[in-house]
Amino acid sequence: xxxxxxxxxxxxxxxxxxxxxxxxxxxxxxxxxxxxxxxxxxxxxxxxxxxxxxxxxxxxxxxxxxxxxxxxxxxxxxxxxxxxxxxxxxxxxxxxxxxxxxxxxxxxxxxxxxxxxxxxxxxxxxxxxxxxxxxxxxxxxxxxxxxxxxxxxxxxxxxxxxxxxxxxxxxxxxxxxxxxxxxxxxxxxxxxxxxxxxxxxx
Amino acid sequence: xxxxxxxxxxxxxxxxxxxxxxxxxxxxxxxxxxxxxxxxxxxxxxxxxxxxxxxxxxxxxxxxxxxxxxxxxxxxxxxxxxxxxxxxxxxxxxxxxxxxxxxxxxxxxxxxxxxxxxxxxxxxxxxxxxxxxxxxxxxxxxxxxxxxxxxxxxxxxxxxxxxxxxxxxxxxxxxxxxxxxxxxxxxxxxxxxxxxxxxxxxxxxxxxxxxxxxxx
Numbered sequence: 001x002x003x004x005x006x007x008x009x010x011x012x013x014x015x016x017x018x019x020x021x022x023x024x025x026x027x028x029x030x031x032x033x034x035x036x037x038x039x040x041x042x043x044x045x046x047x048x049x050x051x052x053x054x055x056x057x058x059x060x061x062x063x064x065x066x067x068x069x070x071x072x073x074x075x076x077x078x079x080x081x082x083x084x085x086x087x088x089x090x091x092x093x094x095x096x097x098x099x100x101x102x103x104x105x106x107x108x109x110x111x112x113x114x115x116x117x118x119x120x121x122x123x124x125x126x127x128x129x130x131x132x133x134x135x136x137x138x139x140x141x142x143x144x145x146x147x148x149x150x151x152x153x154x155x156x157x158x159x160x161x162x163x164x165x166x167x168x169x170x171x172x173x174x175x176x177x178x179x180x181x182x183x184x185x186x187x188x189x190x191x192x193x194x195x196x197x198x199x200x201x202x
Numbered sequence: 203x204x205x206x207x208x209x210x211x212x213x214x215x216x217x218x219x220x221x222x223x224x225x226x227x228x229x230x231x232x233x234x235x236x237x238x239x240x241x242x243x244x245x246x247x248x249x250x251x252x253x254x255x256x257x258x259x260x261x262x263x264x265x266x267x268x269x270x271x272x273x274x275x276x277x278x279x280x281x282x283x284x285x286x287x288x289x290x291x292x293x294x295x296x297x298x299x300x301x302x303x304x305x306x307x308x309x310x311x312x313x314x315x316x317x318x319x320x321x322x323x324x325x326x327x328x329x330x331x332x333x334x335x336x337x338x339x340x341x342x343x344x345x346x347x348x349x350x351x352x353x354x355x356x357x358x359x360x361x362x363x364x365x366x367x368x369x370x371x372x373x374x375x376x377x378x379x380x381x382x383x384x385x386x387x388x389x390x391x392x393x394x395x396x397x398x399x400x401x402x403x404x405x406x407x408x409x410x411x412x413x414x415x416x417x418x
Contacts, residue, residue, distance in 0.1 A: 067237020147338030153345025
């Protein structure tokens, strides 16, 4: 049946609130592994040890179908609510259709084009440099980020986590956490400028 | 937060890292789960691109053979069937200023590039948990290895990986801790030390010996 539209955030919230109650243990130990095993068998999914990157396109298509069926039949679990929401295959495809497939990261001469590559294209992927959430000292945060921004092969930045702000631990659920986050953003902007790439996407 | 971001038009990245060896089981089951949750990121949570990162339950890294395989198969499956934008993130075992760290990062860059991903994000050396143990040099090898992989035949890519991955996996139980940013760079000038440049050159030579044609 055709979908009414791609799901919105509020549609999803409403479905979670009205979803079936399931315990964490049932989800983790029964629903997830049993369905994955069944789908692996149904779609005959078997990886060869010496092929780290797949060479078999038909196997990849079967894997896609298995993943799609997993999402549709099992749904999503919200641990805070202890409930499961469901989505139809048509709604999944509407969501995919609504997703932008071309985006621009950054500004001016420092932009990176975020376009589909498909297979092992000759087009280089975007190289996003940064500590990827690793803990970084406050006193070298700018310099660490600059070390990525100044690399010619790097196109965009991803920041680390500033562990203190003005000497105070950036503890979660305290004002220091917010101040540290805002300081991180200022530091990343400074790092871009120091590397002469002020428009780099962050 | 998503309600706010979608309202103001922000670019939304949904991050999800499946755990190999946990509730989802083996490589195939984890890859099925990875495809399902990636699709859900777009269908249910208004993601504009997806950041993956299959993690090995024993090692806590993304660079183990099994997690590389999960990432590669999930990406290739989605890439063949959609135009969705896919990314992956990097958690090598070894710390900066070690050849092992650079080889691990290069291996994942080769896998992500060859399996059709659009964005490579990293790298969180030393598993991303040690203070100040990440530097720009690890991003350099990620980019250089990716550029060298672009356009290669997948059979040739696998031949390289089958030599490269075992070369560092044997050291997972005794991985070098590496050095901090302050030890790898002159903090005032933000230039890498000669020691790290020498380690980098050695890693590039090893990659060339494995068959990866890194030009510069």
